[in-house]
Amino acid sequence: MPRGKMPRQPSRSGRQEGVRGRKLPSPKPFSKRATSGPKIVQAGKNARPTQSYDPLAPERVRQILAGLDRLYPDVTCALTHHSAWELVVATILSAQCTDVRVNMVTPGLFEKYPTVQDFAALEPEQLEPDIRSTGFFRNKSKSVVGAARKIVSDFGGIVPQTMDELLTLPGVARKTANVVLGTWFKKNEGVVVDTHVTRIARRLELTKNEDAQKIEQDLMAIVPRERWTDFSHQVIWHGRKLCVARGPKCADCGLEKLCHAADKTWSTVEIHKSAKP
Numbered sequence: 001m002p003r004g005k006m007p008r009q010p011s012r013s014g015r016q017e018g019v020r021g022r023k024l025p026s027p028k029p030f031s032k033r034a035t036s037g038p039k040i041v042q043a044g045k046n047a048r049p050t051q052s053y054d055p056l057a058p059e060r061v062r063q064i065l066a067g068l069d070r071l072y073p074d075v076t077c078a079l080t081h082h083s084a085w086e087l088v089v090a091t092i093l094s095a096q097c098t099d100v101r102v103n104m105v106t107p108g109l110f111e112k113y114p115t116v117q118d119f120a121a122l123e124p125e126q127l128e129p130d131i132r133s134t135g136f137f138r139n140k141s142k143s144v145v146g147a148a149r150k151i152v153s154d155f156g157g158i159v160p161q162t163m164d165e166l167l168t169l170p171g172v173a174r175k176t177a178n179v180v181l182g183t184w185f186k187k188n189e190g191v192v193v194d195t196h197v198t199r200i201a202r203r204l205e206l207t208k209n210e211d212a213q214k215i216e217q218d219l220m221a222i223v224p225r226e227r228w229t230d231f232s233h234q235v236i237w238h239g240r241k242l243c244v245a246r247g248p249k250c251a252d253c254g255l256e257k258l259c260h261a262a263d264k265t266w267s268t269v270e271i272h273k274s275a276k277p
């Protein structure tokens, strides 16, 4: 060994020599974000938040999606249908009505009027008695007959497969178009925003908006596109089964630890006043 050089000894303090004063590598950007939980604040006079809660943190969104996969692994649209046209009709009828009720009405309806041409040949008043029990039957009759006529006159009797074309059909807005495109045509063009998705997205702080189109934009920005349709169905099922409008079943909910909703019925985490339906 050269004169004057000593072999390196382990530090008595447990720290390696030379660490003091050396700049430590800065944490990855994501590690600065909380995945869930309340804001953490340092005690003391000049207390400042050291870790801010971000409800849209990618890791939190991933955990919510994973939780939905565990809760609802194989869900699809609950509306009974055997064609794109039947799904258009069922979705129009499902506005302000339960899927169970719609599924009671549609089998007889499609037996009576098997094709889109049969519906196009009707006057709306003729359809009203058949769909009366789904509510808002006058408007729904106009929408169904109007959509049938448009499909026959402009699209050769075949339900179109693009958002722009679907939106030209009477009674079809983005929600119905997303259901048909995602469920029947397997195209992820958007997220279905109905009353369940609106409520749960707000409870989980995935949006602060109340307008359906803004909520859809918020969800499309954080949910991977390939999951848009499945995510929609999973959240709709969650809204029916557990995260119901009044008295959500939080004690049974697999998302409970990630949820800070103001109207939770049971909670192991801090409640956020802003997280409400």
Ligand code: SF4
Binding pocket: 203, 204, 242, 243, 244, 248, 249, 250, 251, 253, 254, 255, 256, 257, 259, 260, 261, 263, 264, 265
């Ligand atoms: S914990 Fe309760 S409010 Fe939150 S998502 Fe689950 S059921 Fe809904």
